[in-house]
Amino acid sequence: MAKITKVSPLAPAAFPELPVIAGASFASAEAGVRYKNRTDVMLALLAPGTAVAGVFTRSATRSAPVLDCQAKIGGDASAGAAILVNSGNSNAFTGHRGQLSVKELTEETARVTGVPVSRVFTASTGVIGEPMPHERIVAKLDELNTAQDPEKIRDAARAIMTTDTFPKGSARTVEIGGKTVSIAGIAKGSGMIAPDMATMLVYIFTDGKVEQARLQTELAAICDKTFNCITVDSDTSTSDSLMLCATGASGVDATDAEAFWEALYEVMLDLAHQVVKDGEGATKFVEIQITGAASDADAKVHGMAIANSPLVKTAIAGQDPNWGRIVMAIGKSGAAAERDRLTIHFGDILVAQHGWVSPDYKEADAAEHMKQQDLLIRVDLGLGTGACTVWTCDLTHGYIDINADYRS
Amino acid sequence: MAKITKVSPLAPAAFPELPVIAGASFASAEAGVRYKNRTDVMLALLAPGTAVAGVFTRSATRSAPVLDCQAKIGGDASAGAAILVNSGNSNAFTGHRGQLSVKELTEETARVTGVPVSRVFTASTGVIGEPMPHERIVAKLDELNTAQDPEKIRDAARAIMTTDTFPKGSARTVEIGGKTVSIAGIAKGSGMIAPDMATMLVYIFTDGKVEQARLQTELAAICDKTFNCITVDSDTSTSDSLMLCATGASGVDATDAEAFWEALYEVMLDLAHQVVKDGEGATKFVEIQITGAASDADAKVHGMAIANSPLVKTAIAGQDPNWGRIVMAIGKSGAAAERDRLTIHFGDILVAQHGWVSPDYKEADAAEHMKQQDLLIRVDLGLGTGACTVWTCDLTHGYIDINADYRS
Structure with missing residues (x-):
């Protein structure tokens, strides 16, 4: 990998303060998938009752993790959810062995965390077509499970970076019926960015309460006006994933709160802009x-x-x-x-x-x-x-x- | 314009020997449209009876010269034809004034050469959107008419270059019924090259005899397998023009000679490859x-x-x-x-x-x-x-x- 030593001139001055999202926690670790001396895997755990929506690449050669996630979106929210993401290897175009890696990673994550395998989502980003050393990630699952912390979302944003020159985060809080609902999101991506999603991984969390089907519809609609309206180089990744997790832990039903959807739009637009601002080599x-x-x-x-x-x-x-x-x-x-x-x-x-x-x-x-x-x-x-x-x-x-x- | 001092590493060793095409002659001159100390305009004259076929850019913002040529293709061959091409200014997106420039250039060329204005074709390549100093070209028309020479096709290839690092030519001769028919073509183009034509100007001449409608059909079909299958940067020009002139001066009817169309395909493929090999910055x-x-x-x-x-x-x-x-x-x-x-x-x-x-x-x-x-x-x-x-x-x-x- 080319040495990327300079932060993009378009980067925000600092990573924003992200609010704690009740019902969501994070941990990251150095698994040594490909990179040395940096974190390269993150695990997010979501409390029982969390609705999970997702939008994924439309590539005809999409990766094994993407296919697995697509099959799982819309499942039973009662058991919570886990999201395991690594950088360094995309596990894309890795044939049957790639599917075995996903099976191994999801089953082991289920075993360690107690989340049913049908609610374990994974994503991988990095080089295409090389064997996935999933055992290195499996070896870190206990550590990732034990270290769960609601405040560690920024470290998670760092762990999923590839050619990114800065971690990307955005947040909004809104008042609904006198109560506060928070939204916090992270993203990675800097090249292979084009419509129909991009080499982008985006994870957004909210303590607002919205049932899954509605969450899915709104996510897709806002994605069309944000992430699907950016491009760095017209190339489209095999691994793009955007997930939105609504824990409902605020107790506030956000379904019909226009301010909530507007805030979600703002978070998504902000993250989309940050991805462009980290476009490989970008100066404008x-x-x-x-x-x-x-x-x-x-x-x-x-x-x-x-x-x-x-x-x-x-x-x-x-x-x-x-x-x-x-x-x-x-x-x-x-x-x-x-x-x-x-x-x-x-x-x-x-x-x-x-x-x-x-x-x-x-x-x-x-x-x-x-x-x-x-x-x-x-x-x-x-x-x-x-x-x-x-x-x-x-x-x-x-x-x-x-x-x-x-x-x- | 950026200084381009080095010839592409992919350039052919030398410009090929091009056969004289009976019924076609050429001249070029320094009109100073934009460049200094180089030729930037060429005039080709075709004998009475020359059939002219053409394929042009499908851009929705195509230039005034392209629109004028498209309207004239298929006209009466009996009076011959003239092709006037300049580099340095594309006369594209120049509004009503651009049309006036074309009118001026075609009418003056008709006056000087005696070719009816309905058979005067022009093309312009270079910067888009700047006023066309057509008077500089008009001032050279007498010189261009007087200097006509059947052997000056190579100089014509040089005059139409913009960011090209080498002039492009290709030729084939075929035997049909014991007689020789020749095809010689020149091209320019090195960027803004993509399907549906490119910033390419291509002029091909043959002494074979083919009536216009058939010439047009075959030209379009071969273009689809040659020039429309190359790309440098996915960008498409507003000025692309490919013209094929059959003088018929060999007296040989080439209409049903498979060897003739195969030779034409080879000339067009060779020129298309040369355009890619002069792709801006190309090393492979x-x-x-x-x-x-x-x-x-x-x-x-x-x-x-x-x-x-x-x-x-x-x-x-x-x-x-x-x-x-x-x-x-x-x-x-x-x-x-x-x-x-x-x-x-x-x-x-x-x-x-x-x-x-x-x-x-x-x-x-x-x-x-x-x-x-x-x-x-x-x-x-x-x-x-x-x-x-x-x-x-x-x-x-x-x-x-x-x-x-x-x-x-």
């Missing part, structure tokens, strides 16, 4: 707002075409307001566009409209705008009311450095 | 053969997903036999795949089958294979008989260097 965070498209779906196609274009991303890296490449990306996206109805802004700077550069456009102003760390590109198609916002980062030498030598 | 030429797919269309989707994956391309740049990323690309492509039916080879090295790495696979062998300049990746889906071969290059620091500062 870019928001792309598409409006006036023929449909929301078309707006997303245009947004992602811009966000994934290597020519757009390298221009951003070079601080070049090369709006011609945005026109190019819209043209190639396949969604409806009419050249002479496009309006393009960089931030508040009107760049182009009516099929050409604006008469008021001054390249020097745009060049100045491009020096900022956070950039906004706005495109109005002039066709309808479809809209979507997506987020990405630039494409730099750092991306090549990290990925041309990931496994050495 | 990669052929990706997909077999066993559910359909040919699925095979192409898988092939392009691998060829366009930044993670696959950076692994190749790093000489890393990271076949896990190939599995990832297949998984995300959206076309049918079953993880446990995949078979993957690097050249003759069996890498993976039955859902996992082959028991005979030795990473050291694969790593040795990856050091070669020309690489072959073979993927069998194990699902059907669909097949497709695509070509791409690696993604290196050179690509970032060139594109993070293209306009400065």
Whole structure:
């Protein structure tokens, strides 16, 4: 693995304070799956009654742990749940032996923790296609079970990192009927990030009470507007997993509390943005707002075409307001566009409209705008009311450095 | 524009000898559209009776010259034809003024050459969205008309280069009924290269005789298996143009001569490969053969997903036999795949089958294979008989260097 010594320039100043979520506890350990001298496995335990929802990669070659989790979502909440996650090896494309590793890990976790195997979820992230040394993780299960602590969520965020340069966490608290409900989430991910999930593992915990089916519906809907609207490099992982655990320990039914779902959206958007801000080699965070498209779906196609274009991303890296490449990306996206109805802004700077550069456009102003760390590109198609916002980062030498030598 | 001082390591040893095509002549000049001290405009003249076929970008934001050419393809061949091409400015996304530039260029070319304006085709390549100084080209038309020479095709290939590091040419001659028919083509292109054409301009000339409708049908079909199967960076230009001019001056009807169409295929494939070999920053030429797919269309989707994956391309740049990323690309492509039916080879090295790495696979062998300049990746889906071969290059620091500062 390439040496990653510098924290992303886009990283938040500090890991946020995450509230304790009653009914959830965490521990992490050094299992030596691949990395040395760092934690690489975390175990979260959820109290009986915890509803668990999940959204996973749509890859046709998804990993054994993902297939196992998908089969288990929607099961009986009465016995609680366990989530075991390791970094260093993704146990993806490991054939029958990969399934045996998942069986071993889930059965041993069930034995040690007392959680039934049908409620033990696992995830693995790291190199694809190499044998999973699951015995190293099994050897740490007693330690992980004994060390459970409701305050150790930050250590869990660290243990699941791969090429991440900073641990990712986010939290919100809301008042519902005079009582406090908390939401705390962690994530990892920095490359192979594209729609339909990403090389991302995201775990969110709340003490709010919501029954499983509703939790699942809302999670999927919010995922479509957050994690499915980010991209680093257009590549999609075989292992993406997003799980939301509602312990209900606050005693507050959050099902119909709009403030709760809004807070969940904010946590998910914050984590999604942090993943982009840790994009491999990223030096710029870019928001792309598409409006006036023929449909929301078309707006997303245009947004992602811009966000994934290597020519757009390298221009951003070079601080070049090369709006011609945005026109190019819209043209190639396949969604409806009419050249002479496009309006393009960089931030508040009107760049182009009516099929050409604006008469008021001054390249020097745009060049100045491009020096900022956070950039906004706005495109109005002039066709309808479809809209979507997506987020990405630039494409730099750092991306090549990290990925041309990931496994050495 | 970034300084490009080194010729691609993948360039052919020399520009090939191109045969004179009776009925076709060429001239180039320094118009100073953008570049200094190099030719940047070429004019080709075709004798009366020349059939002209063309395939163009499918971009929704295609340039004014492309729209003008598309409207003219299929016109009356009796008056011959003229093709005027400049580099330095693409006259794309230049609104109404862009159309006026095309009008000016085609009308002035018609006036100077005597070719009717309905048979004057133009193309422009270079920066998007900047005003086209067409008057600089118009000022050179007399010179270009006077200097016409059947042997100056190589100079024409040089005049249309932008970030290209070498001029691209290819030729074949075939015997039909005891007579010789020749085909000679030139191309430019090195970035923004993706299916549905690319930032590519390709002009092919033959003295064979084929009527226009048939020429058009065959050109489009061969384009689908050659230029539409290459990708450098997944980006698609607003200006792509491929034209084929059959002067018929050999007096040989080539319509039903299989050898003629095979030779045309070879010229087009050779030029397509040269475009990839001049891919911005490329150090490896990669052929990706997909077999066993559910359909040919699925095979192409898988092939392009691998060829366009930044993670696959950076692994190749790093000489890393990271076949896990190939599995990832297949998984995300959206076309049918079953993880446990995949078979993957690097050249003759069996890498993976039955859902996992082959028991005979030795990473050291694969790593040795990856050091070669020309690489072959073979993927069998194990699902059907669909097949497709695509070509791409690696993604290196050179690509970032060139594109993070293209306009400065």
